[in-house]
Amino acid sequence: MSTMKRREVLKSVVALPVMGSVSTNTHPSAPPFKDYFAELGLRTFINAAGNYTSMTASLMPPEVLAAIHSSAQKYALLDDVQDKVGERIAQICKAEAAMVTAGCWSALVLGMAGVLTGNDSRKVGLLPFLEENGLKSEVILQKSHATGYHRALANAGVKFVLIETEEELSKAISEKTALLWFLNREDPEGKIHAKEWALLGKKHGIPTMIDIAADVPPVENLWKFNEMGYDLVCISGGKALLGPQSAGILMGRKDLIAAARLSAPPRSGIGRGHKVNKEEIIGMLAALELYVNRDHKKDWQIWEKRIAHIKGAVQNIKGVSTEDILPPIANHTPSLKIGWDPTQVRLTREEMGARLREGNPSIETISWEEANSIRITVFMLQDGEEVTVARRIREELLKAVV
Numbered sequence: 001m002s003t004m005k006r007r008e009v010l011k012s013v014v015a016l017p018v019m020g021s022v023s024t025n026t027h028p029s030a031p032p033f034k035d036y037f038a039e040l041g042l043r044t045f046i047n048a049a050g051n052y053t054s055m056t057a058s059l060m061p062p063e064v065l066a067a068i069h070s071s072a073q074k075y076a077l078l079d080d081v082q083d084k085v086g087e088r089i090a091q092i093c094k095a096e097a098a099m100v101t102a103g104c105w106s107a108l109v110l111g112m113a114g115v116l117t118g119n120d121s122r123k124v125g126l127l128p129f130l131e132e133n134g135l136k137s138e139v140i141l142q143k144s145h146a147t148g149y150h151r152a153l154a155n156a157g158v159k160f161v162l163i164e165t166e167e168e169l170s171k172a173i174s175e176k177t178a179l180l181w182f183l184n185r186e187d188p189e190g191k192i193h194a195k196e197w198a199l200l201g202k203k204h205g206i207p208t209m210i211d212i213a214a215d216v217p218p219v220e221n222l223w224k225f226n227e228m229g230y231d232l233v234c235i236s237g238g239k240a241l242l243g244p245q246s247a248g249i250l251m252g253r254k255d256l257i258a259a260a261r262l263s264a265p266p267r268s269g270i271g272r273g274h275k276v277n278k279e280e281i282i283g284m285l286a287a288l289e290l291y292v293n294r295d296h297k298k299d300w301q302i303w304e305k306r307i308a309h310i311k312g313a314v315q316n317i318k319g320v321s322t323e324d325i326l327p328p329i330a331n332h333t334p335s336l337k338i339g340w341d342p343t344q345v346r347l348t349r350e351e352m353g354a355r356l357r358e359g360n361p362s363i364e365t366i367s368w369e370e371a372n373s374i375r376i377t378v379f380m381l382q383d384g385e386e387v388t389v390a391r392r393i394r395e396e397l398l399k400a401v402v
Contacts, residue, residue, distance in 0.1 A: 045362035048389045050331055050377040051214070055364060057238035057245035058380060060287065064243060067286035068279040078266050081278045085285045086257070089249060092292055094223035095233070098251035099261060100281040102274040104213040107234035107250035108152035110271045112139075114260030115179050115207050115232070116156055124262045124269045128157025136178035140169060140206075144189040149211055150181060156270060164191050166200065173204055182210045184225070185330040198229040207231040207256065213248075214239045214330040219296055222288075232256055240333075240379070243287030244280045299379075303334045306378040306386035310336055313390035317397050319344025325375065335366075339373035340397065347400035349373060355396050363392055 037044055051058045060068075082099055089098035101107040116135055117123035123135065130137035139153055143162045150160060158178060163169045169180075169192070182197045192200070194210065201208035209232040215221050217240060225233045232252035238245030250260060263269030265276070276284075311322045319341035326334055340347065352374055353367030366375035376393075378386060 043362055045357070045364045046382075046385050046389060047364055047380045048376045048378065048385075049364045049366050049380075051239040051380055053245070057236075058240070058242045059382075060244065060283065061242055061290060063290055064283050064286045068244070068283040071282040072279050076278055078278060079261075081281050082261065085281050088285055089288060090251060092222070092288060093226060093233075093249075093251050095226045095251035096254040097257035098249055099257055099264070100237070100276050100284045101234075101248045101250050101264070102246055102276050103238070104211065104234050104236040104248040105149070105152045106271070106274040106276075107248045108149070108209070108211060109155045110260040110264050110274060111209055111232040111234060111250050111252070111256065112153045112156040112158065112179065113263035113270055114256045114258075115209070116158070117259055117262060119255065119259050119262065121262060124267070127263065127270045128155065130157040131176075136176055138174070138176040139179045139181050140172050140177060141181045141183070142186070142190040142192060145181070145183040145186045147183065147186065149183060149213070153179070153181065166192055166196070169200060170204075173206065177206055180204075180206050180208045182208065182230075184210055184212045184215050188328060194225070195228055198225075201231065202229060207253075209234065209252075215332070216240050216291075217296060217299075217332055219292055219294075222292065226251065237284045237287065239331075241284075241287050241291050243284045247276060247280045247284040249284065249288075300334070303378050306381060307334050307336050307376075309386050310338075310376055310378070310390040310393070313394045314338055314397060317345075317394065318401055320397055331377070333377065333379040335375055335377040337369060337373055337375045338393065339370075340400075342372050344402055345372075345397060345400045346402055347372075347396070352393075352396060356392060359392055361388060363389055365393075 047055060049055060085100060086098045090096060101110055113127055116127060116130065126133040126135060137158055138161050139158045140161045140163060141150055143164055146160065146162055161172045163172050180197060180201045182194060184194060187194050198208050208230050210225050210230045211234050212221055212225060213236045230252065232250065235249050237243035237247035237249060250257065264271040264274055307324065314320050315322050321339045323337040324334065325337050326332065349367055349369065349371055353365060356363040356365060366377065369375050376389065
């Protein structure tokens with residue numbers, strides 16, 4: 001591709017609406033691509049549920065696609081890309097160092113590996129066989145935080161010690177203790193809260209790691225936990241940050257990030273399969289830069305207007321009720337719960353989900369709420385889609401009114 005053609009293509013990509021969908025006959029590379037979704041018969045949908053992994057997370061803005069395209073046109077050493085991008089991310093997030101990982105789970109695995117091995121390349125080859133090689137082998141966490149995500153750490157070979165109180169934590173610490181781990185989403189459920197956990201790590205001289213996978217907005221969370229004193233912070237890249245779904249960020253202490261990279265590609269540690277290509281690394285940086293520079297107050301106002309529109313379309317239907325919900329930490333954006341009296345609206349939660357899914361256009365909502373209700377999340381909607389969502393929900397409710 002000539003330089004002129006490449007510039008023309010990139011210019012056309014950046015000119016697209018920031019949050020709009022990419023047309024089916026254009027792409028940030030040339031020649032125009034064919035629509036594989038249509039060719040393969042894949043169902044696409046309006047996402048009124050949220051950026052769940054099963055729903056392929058978020059849509060990347062044109063600027064991120066342009067960054068991916070431009071970096072795909074040249075060779076670079078993977079370590080060099082990680083070095084430079086890591087420096088920029090660390091600066092933005094007020095951390096000592098950072099690296100791009102293959103999602104938040106990958107950040108947990110590689111961060112754990114770095115804690116266990118330090119910068120000793122000999123130890124890198126010993127993972128995940130810890131106790132027989134004289135390595136620390138235990139991670140302490142609160143019982144309420146053992147929801148499944150902690151199992152990522154077990155990829156490095158560790159075992160878990162579950163506690164509830166500060167007294168139990170102190171008693172659980174031994175020469176085997178490698179890490180104190182915290183799942184930020186569960187902060188309200190535990191007896192020890194985020195700031196206290198970081199301080200306990202300092203008190204006992206044990207590294208702390210926090211998982212904030214889906215915990216922006218608010219944007220301040222990108223640096224809040226670094227400033228709080230956590231040694232490692234892990235976040236997903238393909239959720240509200242709108243980066244590649246298969247990317248994430250590990251940030252924190254410089255020595256631990258360097259140690260984590262010893263187990264990551266291009267090396268052959270336990271994280272060899274956690275490969276992130278140069279395009280994803282650059283795309284992650286572009287997404288982060290875009291996100292921190294967004295007008296977050298304006299975003300919130302848009303989300304509230306979308307909620308109000310959907311609420312207004314259904315709240316006057318006999319037997320229907322609505323409730324505004326704001327998750328306290330993870331996916332902290334306005335959402336709307338729509339419920340109905342089953343004696344007045346003959347419709348189950350599952351039937352509503354199926355009718356929206358099988359309609360035209362197809363719509364996905366959160367349909368695992370309590371019986372006779374669904375929930376709408378609007379921050380992943382594209383401009384104007386709230387009108388379609390409101391109309392379709394209203395149609396299905398009215399059909400079911402007794």
